[in-house]
Amino acid sequence: MSATAxxxxxxxxxxxxxxxxxxxxxARAALMMAWKMFISLLPMLMVxxxxxxxxxxxxxxxxxxxxxxxxxxxxGIAAAAAAGAVLHIPxxxxxxxxxxxLEKGASIAVIAAFVTTLTMIxxxxxxxxxxxxxxxxxxxxxxxxFAAALGISFxxxxxx
Amino acid sequence: xxKDKSDNRKPLRRWVPVVALGLMSAFLLLRFPESQKSFNxxxxxxxxxxxTVFPAVLVLMGLLTVFISKEFISRHLGEGSGLRGFAVSxxxxxxxTGPxxxxxxxxxxxQRKGARTANLVIFLSSWxxxxxxxxxxxxxxxxxxFMLTRLSLTVVAVVAMGLIIERLTAGADRDSL
Numbered sequence: 650m651s652a653t654a655x656x657x658x659x660x661x662x663x664x665x666x667x668x669x670x671x672x673x674x675x676a677r678a679a680l681m682m683a684w685k686m687f688i689s690l691l692p693m694l695m696v697x698x699x700x701x702x703x704x705x706x707x708x709x710x711x712x713x714x715x716x717x718x719x720x721x722x723x724x725g726i727a728a729a730a731a732a733g734a735v736l737h738i739p740x741x742x743x744x745x746x747x748x749x750x751l752e753k754g755a756s757i758a759v760i761a762a763f764v765t766t767l768t769m770i771x772x773x774x775x776x777x778x779x780x781x782x783x784x785x786x787x788x789x790x791x792x793x794x795f796a797a798a799l800g801i802s803f804x805x806x807x808x809x
Numbered sequence: 810x811x812k813d814k815s816d817n818r819k820p821l822r823r824w825v826p827v828v829a830l831g832l833m834s835a836f837l838l839l840r841f842p843e844s845q846k847s848f849n850x851x852x853x854x855x856x857x858x859x860x861t862v863f864p865a866v867l868v869l870m871g872l873l874t875v876f877i878s879k880e881f882i883s884r885h886l887g888e889g890s891g892l893r894g895f896a897v898s899x900x901x902x903x904x905x906t907g908p909x910x911x912x913x914x915x916x917x918x919x920q921r922k923g924a925r926t927a928n929l930v931i932f933l934s935s936w937x938x939x940x941x942x943x944x945x946x947x948x949x950x951x952x953x954x955f956m957l958t959r960l961s962l963t964v965v966a967v968v969a970m971g972l973i974i975e976r977l978t979a980g981a982d983r984d985s986l
Contacts, residue, residue, distance in 0.1 A: 686871065768937050
């Protein structure tokens with residue numbers, strides 16, 4: 650187990666311990682909620698793991714690099730940002746996928762663009778956002794988020 | 810909301826992609842046996858990594874959802890403006906309280922109560938992309954340098970976006986209500 654994994658587990662165990670001491674009922678409800686989230690995430694989790702394994706087994710590094718690596722340039726970043734905006738993957742599961750793409754030769758900027766639009770922009774939830782907060786607000790927020798994601802990924806590609 | 814209900818009624822449908830992808834991989838692996846070793850190794854190592862991280866993250870999310878009430882959230886976002894308002898909106902968004910579509914109605918309530926547009930944007934954006942559990946998973950899989958750089962750039966971008974959107978919608982407030 651890595652140091653980060655140990656840290657996260659220690660944090661969870663100590664928080665859970667504190668919760669049980671303070672309010673047994675609420676702590677049980679929290680555990681129940683965690684279990685339900687696990688069950689609902691499980692199919693997607695397995696899909697992601699299989700996709701990663703397929704990626705490693707069948708796609709040659711050079712192929713992936715030419716699409717998502719340093720030399721893919723602006724087009725690679727823009728494509729990754731667009732994919733992140735449209736796709737509806739829970740962010741928790743997107744990070745392992747992003748890690749495997751990085752390991753396979755995708756560039757930092759491409760991965761940063763993908764992860765940032767994936768979390769900030771919701772194509773699927775756009776109608777609800779328009780309804781709750783107004784058309785202008787929703788369109789501006791999503792549009793500017795896309796631009797911000799491109800900016801963030803350029804800076805990250807430059808810095809790292 | 811509608812989506813959740815249909816998910817509960819047909820839980821088996823969610824497994825269709827898993828089965829389809831499993832069959833596809835089985836076919837590919839039988840056709841190209843030389844890739845089996847790499848496939849199995851990746852499958853094992855990622856399954857192990859997921860199992861050591863996700864249960865803890867989900868427990869943390871459950872605990873925070875149960876122990877932090879909606880009243881707490883609306884009390885502290887309120888009319889707080891200036892830098893403190895930015896900080897409060899940013900912080901409230903990071904609490905693991907559910908998917909983004911749960912934040913829209915909440916933000917609409919703040920909007921009606923007279924919260925600054927900039928704070929609404931900051932709140933929604935950090936709710937969407939600076940969630941505490943997400944940062945932990947990002948730290949685990951992409952490393953601290955990647956995570957911290959992206960985090961600080963995102964905070965700057967989110968505050969800037971809030972101010973820009975506030976400027977641009979200044980005249981349109983009455984239309985959107």
